[in-house]
Amino acid sequence: MALTDRELWTVIHGMVLGSLFLLAFAGGLAGLYSFRWNLVTPTGVRERLPRLEIGTSVMALAAWMTVITGTWIVNPWYRAALPTSPRSVLLADPARALWHTFGMEWKEHVAWMAPLLATAVAFVVIYYGPRLAQEPKVRRALMTLFVVAFMAAAIAGLFGAFINKVAPTI
Amino acid sequence: MTTTFERTTVEVRVASSEPPIVAPPKANGPAAAAILAAGIGCFALGLLVILSEAIPAIKTALVLSGPVGPLSGKTVAQVAIYLVAWAGLAYAWRGKTIPFDTVYVATLILIALGLVGTFPLVFEAFTRS
Numbered sequence: 001m002a003l004t005d006r007e008l009w010t011v012i013h014g015m016v017l018g019s020l021f022l023l024a025f026a027g028g029l030a031g032l033y034s035f036r037w038n039l040v041t042p043t044g045v046r047e048r049l050p051r052l053e054i055g056t057s058v059m060a061l062a063a064w065m066t067v068i069t070g071t072w073i074v075n076p077w078y079r080a081a082l083p084t085s086p087r088s089v090l091l092a093d094p095a096r097a098l099w100h101t102f103g104m105e106w107k108e109h110v111a112w113m114a115p116l117l118a119t120a121v122a123f124v125v126i127y128y129g130p131r132l133a134q135e136p137k138v139r140r141a142l143m144t145l146f147v148v149a150f151m152a153a154a155i156a157g158l159f160g161a162f163i164n165k166v167a168p169t170i
Numbered sequence: 171m172t173t174t175f176e177r178t179t180v181e182v183r184v185a186s187s188e189p190p191i192v193a194p195p196k197a198n199g200p201a202a203a204a205i206l207a208a209g210i211g212c213f214a215l216g217l218l219v220i221l222s223e224a225i226p227a228i229k230t231a232l233v234l235s236g237p238v239g240p241l242s243g244k245t246v247a248q249v250a251i252y253l254v255a256w257a258g259l260a261y262a263w264r265g266k267t268i269p270f271d272t273v274y275v276a277t278l279i280l281i282a283l284g285l286v287g288t289f290p291l292v293f294e295a296f297t298r299s
Contacts (some may be wrong), residue, residue: 008206071245076237109219109288111210112245113281116252120208124201131193138201142272145208148281163180 009073010169017066018157021114024059025150033142033154037133045130051094053129056122063153070160075108077169086167089118099166103159111156117149181238202273207259209277209284211252216287218244224296 003011031052034040040048048108079087089099125132132139222229222240232243286292 021289042188045191051245063172069246072235072238073240075239075241076235079239080237101294105290105294106288108241109215109244110285112215112248113284113288116208116211117281120204127204128196129193130191131196134193137274138198141205141270141277143206144278152285 004170006074006077006169009069011022012163013066013069013074014157014160014168017069018134018153018160020114021059021062021066021153022157023116024062024152026056027152028052028059028121028151029039029143029146032121032139035133035139036136045133047057049130053126055120056118056125060115060118060122063118063149067111067115070111070156072107072167078104086163086169087147089167090163099159100164103163107156107159107163110152110164114149114153114156117145117152121146121149197265197267198268198270199268200260201269202270203256203259203263205277206273206280207252207256209280210255211248212284213280213287214242214251214284215248216284217248219293220287220296223293224298226298 031048035045035048035052037045077085081091082088087100087104089103090096099157124138124142128135128138218232222232223243229240232240232247234242234246
């Protein structure tokens with residue numbers, strides 16, 4: 001049972017950091033949705049706020065780490081100018097070229113929206129603190145940004161998983 | 171004949187007995203700045219992707235790292251634009267109350283444009299060999 005350096009970084013990028021963001025999304029969205037004055041008691045607000053602040057901050061950090069490791073560590077191996085690199089393998093086969101020309105080209109760009117949006121959400125949650133429960137417009141805006149961040153990360157994650165299946169980085 | 175009744179105890183918590191939370195209103199300027207800056211960052215990425223495809227000189231200039239390719243410059247420039255926008259807006263809107271709906275709609279438009287710009291079928295229409 002062993003992993004090469006490249007396989008290990010691919011796992012850290014996609015299955016650890018990326019998955020952490022995607023899996024935590026539902027909890028974060030539920031937390032934002034229910035953080036309402038008419039739904040929670042003062043004790044509930046005190047109990048939920050640190051979880052929301054820490055949760056959104058960790059998600060933002062995970063999003064940043066995912067795109068940084070993906071772009072600066074995994075991507076050079078993917079696009080290396082060698083006939084055996086995943087990019088070369090995909091482009092050499094017309095039946096699989098679309099995985100690069102569409103999938104990878106979309107994934108590597110759209111993913112970079114997620115950390116910006118997640119950071120905005122985390123910052124606003126921390127800035128407002130308990131007052132967020134009384135700011136329905138702001139809370140709804142944060143939920144929308146959160147969903148867009150998730151969609152961007154999900155597109156990237158989905159294509160990343162498929163591409164690594166079709167042409168693994170080894 | 172014997173009948174057994176189950177007893178259930180219900181604990182009722184009275185919300186009014188809890189100490190209230192004092193959360194005075196806050197100026198929305200810093201929050202609006204963070205949100206709009208994220209929109210500007212997303213838009214900048216879409217624009218950079220299209221410019222990189224349309225103008226070969228820009229694509230070449232965006233190669234900050236050979237192994238990473240033009241993506242290195244696109245993402246570094248995007249993050250730089252995002253941080254500068256956030257700092258500028260946060261400074262301009264510190265302690266102020268901004269029309270939040272306007273900022274929110276502008277942010278959504280910028281995000282949508284950014285998404286369009288990063289979609290391969292769109293930016294490939296601008297590709298010059």
